Amino acid sequence: MIQQDDIRTDMGAPENPTSYESFELEAAEGERSEWNEYTVRRGDRLSALWTNDWDLPRATLYRLLNDKDNARVLNRVRDGQRVEWQTDEEGYLTRLRIWTSRTEGTEWQREEDGWDFTRDTVENQGEISHLVITARVDGSISAALAQRQELSGRAAGALAVLLDRHLPVRARARTGDTFTLLVEQEMLPGEDEPHQLRLLAFDYQGEQLNTTAARHTNGRFYTPDGEGLLPPFDRRPFAGNYRISSPFDTRRRHPVTGRVAPHHGTDFAMPIGTPILAPADGRVTRVDSHPVAGRFLVIEHGQGYTTRYLHLSRSLVRPGQTVERGDRIALSGNTGRSTGPHLHYELHVNGRPVDAMRAELPESDSLTGEELKRFKEISSTLLAEVKQSGETRRVAMTPFSDMAM
Ligand SMILES: [Zn+2]
Missing domain, CATH: 2.70.70.10 (Glucose Permease (Domain IIA))
Incomplete structure (x- = not known):
């Protein structure tokens, strides 16, 4: 048994960025909690997501559903919708956002001293743009990205982390490898650094590795044929039965x-x-x-x-x-x-x-049937951009979350 906080102090920053699905550049220290993010998938049930995947108390969901107007929104959560939430230190829900489109959604906020939630509509004022970046590995992926004038130093660093996480884990970058990334960035009014960066597709051509992959609505990356880049997982990391x-x-x-x-x-x-x-x-x-x-x-x-x-x-x-x-x-x-x-x-x-004993684990993370058809529809646009190598350029494109809905 161990308390997470105890390890954290010595281990420094956690190995993962707060949300790698959409790498948040501004982790304002202390003043803001982290948003967790999930894109609803076909066949998902809110009650199962709530307790198993998001690890939120069931009682909070019941409390919310008690209100007719809340229930109307919550019972209609569907495929492709983005859900964001924050919890307090004890794991209780403090804020919840359900987006009905990229720019509009409903937000619940827990009252300061109590367990009741207020509901409001919420608007996203951010401006989305898309960028195709081509670079040649020079020592490392991050060094290659740092040379791109189109990217700020922070954005280049964040993108290097994102790409590294999406490449198959056994792959190694070598000097001379080339890659093209399709990136979605969101700027808030009056700011000159992107608020969020999202990797949508990449094409990597190298000595040890040739991979082309696009993002699916579940946040994972798949090859054009729908093969997952995430390896299959065993439930327990040992042979035999231990209590x-x-x-x-x-x-x-x-x-x-x-x-x-x-x-x-x-x-x-x-x-x-x-x-x-x-x-x-x-x-x-x-x-x-x-x-x-x-x-x-x-x-x-x-x-x-x-x-x-x-x-x-x-x-x-x-x-x-x-x-x-x-x-x-x-x-x-x-x-x-x-x-x-x-x-x-x-x-x-x-x-x-x-919870490693309850989490959904990929057995063979490949898309089939309807899901594969859907992936191919969305990814064809993304993949066309990264396959068309050349200079770094801006492209006009529908925001990913709108494509996914
Ligand atoms: Zn333990």
Whole structure:
């Protein structure tokens, strides 16, 4: 068992940007909470999303649905709609926005001292523009982007992070590789730095890798044929059956102090020395020790998926190494602040810890049927732009969120 905040202090910035789906450039320190974002998919049910994917208390949804006018909006959430929300430190909803178009939506805000919500319409004043950027890797992707005059330094840095996350994890950029990106940027009135950047498609041609991919409404990237870039995932990172000694729980209260002490992982009781296996292909980004976490390691799987393993006795991998699903990556242990031999396992999606035992995991992340047809409709426009290489240029295009609706 471990408290997330304890690790954070030493680990510095989380490995993932706050929302990589739409990388927010201005993370104003302290004064504003992070917005979480989700685009509703075909077949989604609000009640299931609410508790399983967004990890919000069911009681809050019931409270909102009690009001007839609220229910009218909430019960009509459909495919392609964008939902944004914020929570307080204890994981309770404070703000919720449901967009009916790119520019218009409904916002609920929790009252200062209570559990009731006020409802309002909300407008997005941002101006959307699209940019096609072609560059040649020179040492690194970020160095290549930093040379583009069309991009501010911050925008170039953010885009490099985005591209790196969407490329298949086992790929490596090499000097001389070329790539073309289609980027959507949103400017707020009176500001000269983009407020949000969204990568819509890319074409990467290199020594080790040739990939063309476009964004789908679920926020993941797929090749023109609908093959996902996210590797398949196992539910548990070990062979055999070990008991869950403490489940994922963001609102868990400390048994003694009563203070909220979120548990952002799943604990499995297991003997010291049990082999830990990579649940999916990935790249090891961190192997380290911490007074609370003990010996730990972090693996990035691409597309915003990251896993963490705490209280290990030994790591069998080193930072920078690529691993395949099923590879032995570590031996479990009892290091750090731990009350007995166990593995603490975390899954993060787009920078947020999620319940690895309940989250939807890609088995083979390929689109089929209606979903594939829909992807092809939307992506053909995006892919045409990145396939037409040449100079960096502005293009006139419908905002992605409008295409998706
Ligand atoms: Zn734990």
